[in-house]
Amino acid sequence: MPSSSTVRQSREALAALGVDPAAYTGGTLAAHSPIDGAVIGAVRETSVGEVDEAAAAAAEAFRAWRLVPAPRRGELVRLFGEELRASKAHLAELVTLEAGKIVSEAQGEVQEMIDICDFAVGLSRQLYGLTIATERPEHRMMESWRAAGPCGIISAFNFPVAVWSWNAALALVCGDPVLWKPSEKTPLTALGVQAVFARALARFGDAPAGLSQVLIGGRDIGAALVGDDRVPVVSATGSTAMGRDVGQKLASRFAKAILELGGNNAMIVAPSASLDLALRAIAFSAMGTAGQRCTTLRRLFVHESVYDQLLPRLRKVYAGVTIGDPRAAGVLVGPLIDAGAWHGMERALGDARGLGAHLSGGGRREIAGCADGFYAEPALVEMKAHEGPMLRETFAPILYVMRYRDLDEAIALNNAVSAGLSSSIFTNDLREAELFVSESGSDCGIANVNIGPSGAEIGGAFGGEKETGGGREAGSDSWKAYMRRATNTVNYGRTLPLAQGVSFDIGE
Ligand code: UN1
Numbered sequence: 001m002p003s004s005s006t007v008r009q010s011r012e013a014l015a016a017l018g019v020d021p022a023a024y025t026g027g028t029l030a031a032h033s034p035i036d037g038a039v040i041g042a043v044r045e046t047s048v049g050e051v052d053e054a055a056a057a058a059a060e061a062f063r064a065w066r067l068v069p070a071p072r073r074g075e076l077v078r079l080f081g082e083e084l085r086a087s088k089a090h091l092a093e094l095v096t097l098e099a100g101k102i103v104s105e106a107q108g109e110v111q112e113m114i115d116i117c118d119f120a121v122g123l124s125r126q127l128y129g130l131t132i133a134t135e136r137p138e139h140r141m142m143e144s145w146r147a148a149g150p151c152g153i154i155s156a157f158n159f160p161v162a163v164w165s166w167n168a169a170l171a172l173v174c175g176d177p178v179l180w181k182p183s184e185k186t187p188l189t190a191l192g193v194q195a196v197f198a199r200a201l202a203r204f205g206d207a208p209a210g211l212s213q214v215l216i217g218g219r220d221i222g223a224a225l226v227g228d229d230r231v232p233v234v235s236a237t238g239s240t241a242m243g244r245d246v247g248q249k250l251a252s253r254f255a256k257a258i259l260e261l262g263g264n265n266a267m268i269v270a271p272s273a274s275l276d277l278a279l280r281a282i283a284f285s286a287m288g289t290a291g292q293r294c295t296t297l298r299r300l301f302v303h304e305s306v307y308d309q310l311l312p313r314l315r316k317v318y319a320g321v322t323i324g325d326p327r328a329a330g331v332l333v334g335p336l337i338d339a340g341a342w343h344g345m346e347r348a349l350g351d352a353r354g355l356g357a358h359l360s361g362g363g364r365r366e367i368a369g370c371a372d373g374f375y376a377e378p379a380l381v382e383m384k385a386h387e388g389p390m391l392r393e394t395f396a397p398i399l400y401v402m403r404y405r406d407l408d409e410a411i412a413l414n415n416a417v418s419a420g421l422s423s424s425i426f427t428n429d430l431r432e433a434e435l436f437v438s439e440s441g442s443d444c445g446i447a448n449v450n451i452g453p454s455g456a457e458i459g460g461a462f463g464g465e466k467e468t469g470g471g472r473e474a475g476s477d478s479w480k481a482y483m484r485r486a487t488n489t490v491n492y493g494r495t496l497p498l499a500q501g502v503s504f505d506i507g508e
Contacts, residue, residue: 009096017087024191027041029217030043030221034098036369042365043191050224054227062177071312077117081113087192092109110161116458119414142488143487147174151168151482154181156473158395181217197212233255243469257469258472265421268436273426277426283321297424298394298402301401351389361380362379365377379396381398418466423442423453428454444488
């Protein structure tokens with residue numbers, strides 16, 4: 001229903017999700033819809049003093065929650081998954097309204113929440129530690145995993161609900177209460193998620209108060225959270241500049257940091273690649289979410305033998321893609337989040353032009369009924385060299401393209417940026433595929449073969465190296481970051497042998 005008002009529709013979605021209108025009317029933080037620029041909420045902001053109270057409540061909740069058996073903690077997350085299933089349509093609608101995602105991607109984002117809940121429920125019975133061979137007779141050595149404490153979560157606008165849930169679902173089964181500072185660009189979806197979570201809590205019955213709290217506001221609120229000694233783990237998703245600041249502050253108080261920062265993700269299209277598959281993967285990973293995923297494809301290296309076959313097809317796809325109101329059927333590219341994103345795109349394209357690049361697309365589109373939205377034509381930028389704006393992340397649908405001659409050169413280019421999140425190769429040559437994922441291949445946290453760099457499943461550990469921050473969230477053993485590890489050595493004998501054969505005779 002593209003012509004309906006974003007204001008009315010967001011009110012309806014918030015009401016359906018059960019959010020108290022007092023939270024989003026009469027407050028000081030304006031929530032905008034990127035669809036038409038309308039103000040869709042005036043959200044009550046958290047004060048710095050309230051962050052202090054929230055941390056105290058979380059610390060109190062922690063004392064009780066860590067004693068609840070992990071599978072019982074998993075039951076809360078199971079109920080949350082059920083509530084998310086029931087609210088999927090409304091929450092996805094709010095994601096579309098507040099973050100500008102097309103309907104299918106918004107639903108996919110909520111599905112990602114449901115998936116991580118399912119994962120975390122199973123995990124709640126699998127917080128395994130190792131039993132370790134000990135050098136001493138009649139001793140047993142083991143590691144046990146204990147809840148770490150309240151977990152701060154700072155999330156970005158582009159995945160306004162899923163990234164919180166990757167962290168929260170794991171933290172909660174690990175025994176950690178959560179304190180969430182969502183992006184100031186997407187406070188309404190955070191309120192929506194809290195309302196859904198509140199229903200799971202009510203069904204669960206006896207969870208401590210303060211288990212999940214939302215802190216609405218800007219940098220000062222994030223800084224208060226990051227600086228609070230009662231919060232031993234902070235997961236932060238956003239820019240490298242933000243992560244550098246947060247990481248240093250956390251390091252200074254020896255708190256654990258889980259950082260998921262910028263990406264400048266590449267794809268290599270090799271001579272043997274299926275160009276049909278590559279084309280589809282490029283389209284989704286470069287234009288999907290209007291180029292505003294951390295995993296968005298930004299750099300494309302095409303072998304010189306297939307460049308002149310692939311590029312005309314790609315230009316055609318780019319020219320034909322439907323841009324517009326993300327609520328409308330058939331639209332694949334919705335709005336940028338705001339004017340700042342558009343200016344960043346203009347700047348990057350200007351820099352590329354200055355380097356003699358050949359551009360197609362990249363203009364601003366006026367969309368009927370969406371006057372104050374920033375809609376950009378996805379841009380294909382054929383670069384002469386790996387330089388300038390191609391070396392940095394611009395959160396917009398810009399795909400830089402280059403020819404390459406040999407695979408070692410393409411892999412070197414893949415790795416020649418400061419970020420290290422995601423990467424992929426399209427090839428049907430086993431040697432090339434294996435080389436790309438080998439020790440001397442991609443240096444990224446995610447390296448794929450015959451799928452694009454974006455749209456990861458939750459089962460794998462998500463995150464990357466270098467300026468991406470090194471954190472891992474979601475699947476695999478990412479849960480360990482939300483716990484503390486204790487090594488326990490138990491002596492069940494009647495003597496006290498010391499390790500390393502040390503003798504310390506006190507003559508008794
Ligand atoms: C992000 O952009 O911060 O792999 C997260 C993907 C999504 C998550 C992206 N599953 O593209």
